[in-house]
Amino acid sequence: MTAVRLLELLLLLAALAGFLGLLLRRNLFLKVLAMDVLGSAVVALFVLFAARSGLRSPILQIPGEVASVADPIPQGVILTAIVIGLSIQALLLVVVTQLARLDPSLDADSFDQGSLG
Amino acid sequence: MNLFDALNGQLRVLLTSWLLFPFLAAFVAALLPRLGRPLVLLSSAATAIVACTSLLGAPPISLALLGDLGVTLRVDRLSGWFLLLNALLFAAVVLEGWLRAQFSARPMLLLVLQGGLSVSCVATDLVSLYVTLELVGISAFLLVVLPQRESTLWVSLRYLLVSNTAMSLYLVGAGLVYVQRESFQLGALNNLPFGAPQIFLLIGLFTKGGLFLAGLWLPRTHAEAPAEISALLSGVVVTGGIAPLLRLADIDAVLYGAIRWVGMASALLGVVYALNARDAKRLLAWSTLSQMGLVVLSPLSGGAMAFAHGLAKGALFLSARQFSTRSLQDWGSRAMAPLALGVLWVASLSIAGLPPLAGFAAKKQLEGSLPDPWSWLVLMVSVGTVAVYARLWTVGFQVKPHDPSESGPLLPQLLAFGVLLLPLCFGAEAIAPVRPLASSLLTTGLVFAAGLLLHAVLQTLRPLPLPMLERLDQLLGGAVLLGAGLLAAFAGGLA
Numbered sequence: 001m002t003a004v005r006l007l008e009l010l011l012l013l014a015a016l017a018g019f020l021g022l023l024l025r026r027n028l029f030l031k032v033l034a035m036d037v038l039g040s041a042v043v044a045l046f047v048l049f050a051a052r053s054g055l056r057s058p059i060l061q062i063p064g065e066v067a068s069v070a071d072p073i074p075q076g077v078i079l080t081a082i083v084i085g086l087s088i089q090a091l092l093l094v095v096v097t098q099l100a101r102l103d104p105s106l107d108a109d110s111f112d113q114g115s116l117g
Numbered sequence: 118m119n120l121f122d123a124l125n126g127q128l129r130v131l132l133t134s135w136l137l138f139p140f141l142a143a144f145v146a147a148l149l150p151r152l153g154r155p156l157v158l159l160s161s162a163a164t165a166i167v168a169c170t171s172l173l174g175a176p177p178i179s180l181a182l183l184g185d186l187g188v189t190l191r192v193d194r195l196s197g198w199f200l201l202l203n204a205l206l207f208a209a210v211v212l213e214g215w216l217r218a219q220f221s222a223r224p225m226l227l228l229v230l231q232g233g234l235s236v237s238c239v240a241t242d243l244v245s246l247y248v249t250l251e252l253v254g255i256s257a258f259l260l261v262v263l264p265q266r267e268s269t270l271w272v273s274l275r276y277l278l279v280s281n282t283a284m285s286l287y288l289v290g291a292g293l294v295y296v297q298r299e300s301f302q303l304g305a306l307n308n309l310p311f312g313a314p315q316i317f318l319l320i321g322l323f324t325k326g327g328l329f330l331a332g333l334w335l336p337r338t339h340a341e342a343p344a345e346i347s348a349l350l351s352g353v354v355v356t357g358g359i360a361p362l363l364r365l366a367d368i369d370a371v372l373y374g375a376i377r378w379v380g381m382a383s384a385l386l387g388v389v390y391a392l393n394a395r396d397a398k399r400l401l402a403w404s405t406l407s408q409m410g411l412v413v414l415s416p417l418s419g420g421a422m423a424f425a426h427g428l429a430k431g432a433l434f435l436s437a438r439q440f441s442t443r444s445l446q447d448w449g450s451r452a453m454a455p456l457a458l459g460v461l462w463v464a465s466l467s468i469a470g471l472p473p474l475a476g477f478a479a480k481k482q483l484e485g486s487l488p489d490p491w492s493w494l495v496l497m498v499s500v501g502t503v504a505v506y507a508r509l510w511t512v513g514f515q516v517k518p519h520d521p522s523e524s525g526p527l528l529p530q531l532l533a534f535g536v537l538l539l540p541l542c543f544g545a546e547a548i549a550p551v552r553p554l555a556s557s558l559l560t561t562g563l564v565f566a567a568g569l570l571l572h573a574v575l576q577t578l579r580p581l582p583l584p585m586l587e588r589l590d591q592l593l594g595g596a597v598l599l600g601a602g603l604l605a606a607f608a609g610g611l612a
Contacts, residue, residue, distance in 0.1 A: 015289070022282060023593050028274070035282055042285050042292075049292050073186055074295060077244050081288055084251045088281045091255065095262060095274045102267060111271045112588045 007048055015041035028099065028106040032092045039085040046078035129180055132192060135163050136239075139232030146225040153224025154211050160231055161208040167192065168200035172547075179241075189302060190239045198420030199238035199353075199360050202427040205536055206352045207231050210345045213435055213533035216526040221264040221343045230256040234353060238360035243291040243301045243318070246361050247284060250325050253357045254280045257350060261342045272341045279334045279592050280324060286600075287321025290314045303364055311371045311607050319375065320600045322365075325358025327409050329383035330595030333586050336390070339402035344438040347398065351405045352431035356423050359412055363419040375607050376413050379599070381494055383410030388501035393581045397443045397509065401433055404505055408468065411483060411498060414491065418482040421548040425475040425541065429464040432537040436460040438525075445508055452515030456527075460534050465506040467541045469568070470499055470561060478545035481557055496564060503568020504575065 018041055021034025054068030096106065103110050139160045146153035171177070177193035207227060214222065233252040240246050254277065262273040291301060293314035298305035306315065323331035339351045366373040387407025394400040408430070412422045439457040442448070453461065467476035480499065484492045551557050575581075586595070 015285075019282070019593075019597075022278075023590055031278065035278060035285075038282065038285050042288050045289065046292050049296055052296070073301075074292065077291075077301070080244070080248055084248070084255075085281075085285075088251070088255065088277060091258065092274060092277055092281075095270055095277075098270055099274065102270075108589050114271070 004048065004052070008045070011041050011045045011048060015045070017041075026107050026109060028096050028108050028111075029093075031108065032089065032096060035092075036085070036089055039081075039089075043078050043082055043085075046074045046081075050074040128178060132167070132178065132180060132190070133182070135167055136190075136232070136236055138163060139228045139235070143225045143228035143232070146228055150224070153228075154215065157211045157224050157227050157231070158208055160228060161204040161211075164200050164231070164235055165204035165208075168197045168204060171197035172201065186301065187242075188240070188245045189242045190236075190245075191241045192239050195363060195416070195420045196238045196360065198424040199356050200235060202356065202424045203231060203234050203238075203353050205540065206349065206427060206431045209431060209435070209533040209536040210348055212529050212536065213525075214345055215529040217529075222260055222345050222349070223263065226256050226260050226263075227349075230260065230349070230354070234357050237357040240361075241303045241364065243294065243303065247288060247291060247321075250287075250321070250357055251281070251284055253354060254284070254325070257354050260346050260349070261338065264343055264346075268341050269343075272338045275589055275592065276334055276338045278589075279596070282593060283321045283324035283331065283596055286317045286596075290317025290319075290321065293317065303361070303368055306365065306372065307368050309369070311375075313604070315372060315375070316600045316604050316608075318365075319362075319372075319379075319603065320596050322358045322362050323379060323599065324596055325355070326362060326413070327355045327358070327406050328362075328413065329379050329386060329406075329410065330599040332383065332406050332409070333595050334592045335406050336399055336402040337587055339405060339434075340396060340398040344435055347402075347437065348431040348434035351402060351434055352427040355405065355409055356412075356427065359409060359419070359423060362413050363416045366413065366419075367416045371607060373416075375603050377415075377491070378606075379603070380410040380413035381491070383407065384414075384495075384498045385410075385501075388498055388505060389581075390583065390586075391505040392501065392508075392575055393579065393583050395445055395580070397440055397445055397448065398434070398437055400445065400505060400508065401430065401437070404468070404502070405430055407498065407502070411480075411495065414495070415483055415486040417486040418479060418549075421475075421479040422483055425467060425479040425544075425548070428537045428541050429467045429476060432460050432464040432534060432541075435533065435537075436464075448508065449511040449513075452513035454515060456530065456534070458512065458514055460538065461509060461512070463538050463541065465509055469503045469506050470564070472551070472558060472561060473542075473545050475541045475544040475548060477561065478548040478551055481551045482549040496560070499564045500567045500571060503565050504571040507569055507572035 015038050018034050018038030021037060022031050025031050025034060050071045053071050056069050058069035058072055099111065100106055142156040142160055146156050171192050171194055177191060180190040182188040210222060230253060233249045233256060237246060237249040237253060240249060258273050258277040261269050261276065294305055294309065295301055297309065297314070309315070320331060323329065326332065327335035339347050342350060362376055366376045384407045387403050387410060391400050391403035391407060394403055408426045412419050412426065436457045439454060441451050467474035470477045470480040484495055487495065
């Protein structure tokens with residue numbers, strides 16, 4: 001159980017690292033990547049939640065084995081989130097390439113200044 | 118009674134096909150673009166029918182697709198208001214742009230957005246909400262970014278970045294709820310000790326609904342988007358996050374407390390910044406942030422408030438196309454054509470709460486459903502709201518023949534504004550009969566007088582020295598700060 005707790009802590013730290021990157025990096029490209037770190041940490045967290053009851057995927061019942069299988073519900077849920085995360089990442093990167101034409105350094109502050117006028 | 122039982126099976130099929138229709142229609146619209154706008158109207162009509170049946174007293178219908186852990190939906194009176202708003206606003210936006218040469222809203226995206234919003238106000242499980250809110254976010258982002266203007270690139274990127282971050286946190290919350298309760302139902306939050314799960318969920322929904330510090334992305338995004346997109350964003354897209362908040366407020370008392378405090382803070386913040394705005398569209402957008410705060414104050418009146426506000430704000434943003442200037446400094450020296458001016462007055466008076474418009478009835482219902490100190494605060498916000506819109510009322514009247522090249526063809530506009538403003542003018546009785554009428558009228562008179570006085574005083578004091586709150590790091594930091602504040606205020610108090 002302590003191993004699970006430790007993993008949970010590590011994943012929350014990864015999520016925090018992603019969020020801090022999003023907040024503190026000035027480069028937009030790095031901000032978008034940091035958002036992905038946050039997203040991946042959340043996905044891994046769900047996989048960990050699913051593993052509370054066991055590790056094996058509940059696909060095949062092996063005769064004679066009292067299987068402790070993983071909870072399929074969080075795993076199923078997070079599949080959707082992975083797809084959504086991927087598409088949002090792609091859309092953001094397209095906009096970032098467009099913005100790079102306006103300011104190749106992709107400095108978030110300069111865009112904020114520009115739109116404040 | 119028995120008729121409903123007998124029809125129950127068919128009802129389920131009908132409801133599911135109504136929810137699927139916009140998404141299928143979106144495919145058709147992508148393949149056959151000419152069918153796009155008629156399909157939006159058709160989908161709006163279907164949504165309006167569902168909304169009216171639940172508003173006219175049909176019993177609430179709960180659907181559980183794929184069992185208890187699957188998708189659960191609930192069509193009831195609360196969702197009825199949001200669905201009717203959704204139907205009317207999309208229909209009006211499409212009608213208004215019917216003959217317009219450059220119409221930036223693509224019907225395919227409109228259909229996806231409408232479908233997503235319909236689901237978000239009837240869904241009652243955390244995962245369906247997550248998926249539909251992300252869908253709403255992506256399609257709203259595409260609607261803002263596709264006109265390909267430099268100014269919208271940055272605001273749309275900000276919007277998607279902030280909203281996706283908030284929804285990632287929401288997902289953590291959903292996971293934590295599942296670990297404790299083995300369920301993703303909203304009902305699982307009932308009596309759950311207030312802590313991290315609720316905070317994460319609330320941050321996601323507050324961000325989507327444009328509330329207080331989590332909603333600081335809203336003013337600039339809504340102000341920079343093209344007119345018809347702004348109308349959708351401010352009128353109905355924000356309600357995607359508001360409807361689930363109202364459901365949560367109904368489920369758990371502590372959650373309701375947290376939501377109510379944040380709503381009131383949002384109402385005050387929005388009014389103060391709207392009073393200080395220099396740009397007409399930004400004034401409207403800040404006012405949205407404030408009004409959404411009022412909407413979440415009470416689950417009882419929230420639907421009607423969102424309905425009255427959404428129609429009025431949609432009409433205001435649609436007519437913003439015809440503002441001759443967006444700067445409020447020389448607003449008083451400008452003049453507007455009769456139609457646009459009429460829309461401006463009716464819609465803004467409804468938001469300010471003038472009888473007999475729908476906004477008045479909704480506001481009275483809100484005040485009636487709140488305990489005493491809260492209803493006084495609502496009155497204060499109302500005074501501020503009158504002062505905000507008094508700034509727009511200084512614009513002059515200009516008689517000139519209608520010029521289609523400048524403001525677009527007349528007939529579609531008349532239809533569109535008719536769709537939005539007629540329910541505002543005649544819908545008050547449907548929301549709630551105001552009793553006792555005399556004292557309500559007296560309060561409203563006093564609020565208007567105080568509001569106009571405040572307007573006169575502020576004319577000399579502007580610009581107020583308010584901090585700038587809309588840099589990207591402030592948007593992200595604001596959401597987290599709000600979460601930390603809620604944790605300190607509510608989790609500590611109950612431990």
